[in-house]
Amino acid sequence: MSAITAHKDPKLPPAVQLPEGPDWVNSLTLFDAHVAETLVAVVRTLYPHEGLPERVYRRTVFQFDTMAAKAPGAAQTFAELIDLLDGATSLPFIELTESYRVRALKGIEESTAFRLVQRSAVRFLYDDIEVWQAFGYEGASVQLGGYVNRGFNDLDWLPDPPPGV
Amino acid sequence: MTSYQLDDDGVVVIIGSGAGGGTLANELAQRGIEVVLLEAGKHLTADDFVNDEWGGYEMLSWLDKRTSSGTWRVAKDHPLTPSWSCQVVGGTTTHWSACCYRFIEDELRARTVYGEVPGTSLIDWPITLADLDPYYDLAEAKMGVTRTNGLPGLPANNNFKVMYAGAKALGLNVSTGRHAINSVPYDGRPATIQDGFTITGDKTGSRWSTLNVEIPRGLATGKLELRSSARAVQIEHDGAGKASAVVYVDAAGVTHRQKARAVVLAGNCVESSRLLLHSKSGRFPDGLANGYGHVGRHYLRHLIQTVWSVFDKPVHMHRGEIMGGMIDDFVRHDPARGFAGGYYIEMNSMGLPTTAAFMDPGWWGRDFASVIEQYANMAGIFMSGEDMPQAGNRVTLTDEVDAYGVPVANIHYDDHPNDLKMRVHGYKTLTSIHKAAGAKRSVEAPAYPASHNLGSNRMSARPEDGVLDGNARAWEVPNLFIADGSNFATGGACNPTLTIVALAIRQADFIAGQMSAGEL
Ligand SMILES: Cc1cc2nc3c(=O)[nH]c(=O)nc-3n(C[C@H](O)[C@H](O)[C@H](O)COP(=O)(O)OP(=O)(O)OC[C@H]3O[C@@H](n4cnc5c(N)ncnc54)[C@H](O)[C@@H]3O)c2cc1C
Numbered sequence: 001m002s003a004i005t006a007h008k009d010p011k012l013p014p015a016v017q018l019p020e021g022p023d024w025v026n027s028l029t030l031f032d033a034h035v036a037e038t039l040v041a042v043v044r045t046l047y048p049h050e051g052l053p054e055r056v057y058r059r060t061v062f063q064f065d066t067m068a069a070k071a072p073g074a075a076q077t078f079a080e081l082i083d084l085l086d087g088a089t090s091l092p093f094i095e096l097t098e099s100y101r102v103r104a105l106k107g108i109e110e111s112t113a114f115r116l117v118q119r120s121a122v123r124f125l126y127d128d129i130e131v132w133q134a135f136g137y138e139g140a141s142v143q144l145g146g147y148v149n150r151g152f153n154d155l156d157w158l159p160d161p162p163p164g165v
Numbered sequence: 166m167t168s169y170q171l172d173d174d175g176v177v178v179i180i181g182s183g184a185g186g187g188t189l190a191n192e193l194a195q196r197g198i199e200v201v202l203l204e205a206g207k208h209l210t211a212d213d214f215v216n217d218e219w220g221g222y223e224m225l226s227w228l229d230k231r232t233s234s235g236t237w238r239v240a241k242d243h244p245l246t247p248s249w250s251c252q253v254v255g256g257t258t259t260h261w262s263a264c265c266y267r268f269i270e271d272e273l274r275a276r277t278v279y280g281e282v283p284g285t286s287l288i289d290w291p292i293t294l295a296d297l298d299p300y301y302d303l304a305e306a307k308m309g310v311t312r313t314n315g316l317p318g319l320p321a322n323n324n325f326k327v328m329y330a331g332a333k334a335l336g337l338n339v340s341t342g343r344h345a346i347n348s349v350p351y352d353g354r355p356a357t358i359q360d361g362f363t364i365t366g367d368k369t370g371s372r373w374s375t376l377n378v379e380i381p382r383g384l385a386t387g388k389l390e391l392r393s394s395a396r397a398v399q400i401e402h403d404g405a406g407k408a409s410a411v412v413y414v415d416a417a418g419v420t421h422r423q424k425a426r427a428v429v430l431a432g433n434c435v436e437s438s439r440l441l442l443h444s445k446s447g448r449f450p451d452g453l454a455n456g457y458g459h460v461g462r463h464y465l466r467h468l469i470q471t472v473w474s475v476f477d478k479p480v481h482m483h484r485g486e487i488m489g490g491m492i493d494d495f496v497r498h499d500p501a502r503g504f505a506g507g508y509y510i511e512m513n514s515m516g517l518p519t520t521a522a523f524m525d526p527g528w529w530g531r532d533f534a535s536v537i538e539q540y541a542n543m544a545g546i547f548m549s550g551e552d553m554p555q556a557g558n559r560v561t562l563t564d565e566v567d568a569y570g571v572p573v574a575n576i577h578y579d580d581h582p583n584d585l586k587m588r589v590h591g592y593k594t595l596t597s598i599h600k601a602a603g604a605k606r607s608v609e610a611p612a613y614p615a616s617h618n619l620g621s622n623r624m625s626a627r628p629e630d631g632v633l634d635g636n637a638r639a640w641e642v643p644n645l646f647i648a649d650g651s652n653f654a655t656g657g658a659c660n661p662t663l664t665i666v667a668l669a670i671r672q673a674d675f676i677a678g679q680m681s682a683g684e685l
Binding site: 008009046047049102105118119121123125131132134137138142145146148150152153154155157159165 | 215216217219318320321323326340341357358359360368369479480483484485516517520521526531533534539540602603
């Protein structure tokens with residue numbers, strides 16, 4: 001991957017730091033360990049990036065928990081998702097292997113619960129600065145003077161267009 | 166600070182401070198006319214803005230609930246946010262990416278040039294390009310549009326290099342295009358630092374907005390009063406059927422009634438139609454200015470779509486101005502293509518958060534992951550094309566009311582067969598450009614929530630075809646005007662804001678003329 005450094009806007013709060021290891025679930029307000037770990041498995045199945053560490057997926061679920069703590073409707077919907085997925089086969093979702101997890105998720109794709117979780121996963125996972133760093137997105141730049149002197153036109157594998165085009 | 170009394174019936178009340186309303190407020194104030202500008206959103210400054218896609222979106226956008234229906238994919242992907250605009254002083258000019266193109270003559274005569282297109286409600290504009298051209302000149306000068314008035318174009322960035330290579334290989338006419346973004350310092354505003362965050366407010370102010378240009382200048386005349394966090398909920402009329410006052414709710418939740426000599430709606434398409442429909446009375450039982458039933462109808466949103474392509478090597482498309490590229494080979498109506506109207510090709514870039522969200526909402530799994538992981542090697546290319554007006558594509562009121570007691574709006578949009586033909590043609594062209602530059606894989610992204618909202622209170626040559634006359638004055642209410650994009654008779658292909666601004670300047674001339682003639 002290219003050598004870039006990702007920045008969050010200095011006015012925004014920094015990414016939440018969760019403890020490494022199973023204790024991370026103690027940082028949550030609403031979800032219990034089963035719900036939280038199942039949601040981590042769901043987000044990983046939806047967006048499987050081999051190179052991303054578990055903590056990135058956990059931070060996404062941390063955001064879900066914050067959403068659910070603020071909105072009872074959302075809390076209810078997350079609970080429904082867990083029920084749907086755990087009820088999909090004779091094993092809890094968390095015990096399944098990838099192909100079965102995919103199948104279980106495909107089976108509920110039309111549900112409100114799936115939709116909320118899938119959209120929220122995209123919303124928070126790809127807004128995580130560690131993901132930005134991994135995929136080559138630099139984020140906020142105004143505090144560094146933008147890119148005018150930092151590579152806005154440094155692509156060198158195609159010929160340069162004529163000046164003034 | 167100028168401040169007018171609520172019972173001062175000598176003021177022009179403008180609802181909405183975006184492209185149309187903010188410009189008109191300044192233009193009227195410059196002509197010595199007393200104006201109260203009501204804006205639902207807060208008055209933020211450059212210091213409040215952030216370089217952050219979701220942070221900016223949440224800070225600036227109109228997030229009140231709407232609903233949607235119809236065959237357009239937006240109703241499935243974004244059912245409660247079908248239209249994308251802002252709620253802040255400056256309106257969506259705090260968010261826009263500043264592409265500035267003019268309508269061509271044929272587009273103002275769409276019905277005549279395209280002929281009868283079944284299922285559409287196409288009309289010609291009640292004005293011609295000759296009427297608009299002088300105002301386009303004024304608009305370009307005030308906005309500092311590149312490649313006009315001797316201003317240089319934006320410099321080529323990485324994403325443009327890709328677009329250029331592909332377009333040249335196919336023999337297309339490509340340039341960095343025209344933008345209300347300074348390539349060099351102009352009018353007290355700095356040149357762009359290429360931070361890539363034009364659409365989250367623009368912290369350096371190199372891009373024109375009504376927040377950083379029109380409103381401060383209007384305020385400086387002493388004729389304009391801006392009331393922010395002021396949500397208009399109803400327009401009232403007097404016994405003669407003239408608009409007489411605007412009822413609005415302030416930040417503390419207190420309701421006020423501002424009397425008016427004339428009222429101008431500039432709330433962006435959906436909100437303007439919604440307010441007219443909601444402002445019912447014994448005299449106007451179906452809503453203000455809706456005697457012919459056109460308020461809310463013929464809603465347009467342009468055929469907008471992006472192709473994202475993955476290349477072998479890094480592009481870093483997020484670096485620099487986001488839409489600095491344009492191809493105009495497909496703008497003219499050409500019956501040989503098999504559809505009516507034309508489209509612009511423009512460059513598009515987004516950061517990782519919104520590329521992921523908009524690439525194909527609902528797409529998940531290993532395939533999606535394998536594409537988005539290559540964000541650094543992605544380039545974007547986009548089109549804005551003319552969609553066909555249809556009477557059934559419309560803004561209506563639902564049974565649900567919002568916190569202000571105003572019914573929530575529904576937007577219904579069915580795709581027309583012409584739209585599908587143009588979309589397919591466009592995807593093929595966009596993809597072939599990227600392929601010619603070496604793309605490994607191209608993804609056809611669907612339309613995101615409607616960012617070009619037009620036509621739902623249209624101008625027409627005859628009262629029975631629309632809501633407004635050629636000065637965007639309501640046929641049925643002689644002192645009621647519309648200054649936002651809902652006044653467009655048809656959509657044309659290009660991004661609409663330059664035309665909204667030109668029409669607002671023209672309208673200021675008209676209003677001032679009427680006032681000095683004692684007619685208003
Ligand atoms: C991401 C994005 C990129 C864009 N890029 C371009 C581009 O490159 N080129 C281009 O030409 N166009 C672009 N546009 C479109 C452009 O921003 C709009 O066409 C333009 O701003 C519309 O002007 P308007 O006056 O109709 O409404 P707006 O600018 O949206 O202003 C309407 C204002 O009215 C206020 N309002 C609404 N209802 C009420 C009420 N009841 N009471 C008080 N106030 C109210 C709103 O809060 C808002 O501030 C873009 C749009 C988006 C979303």
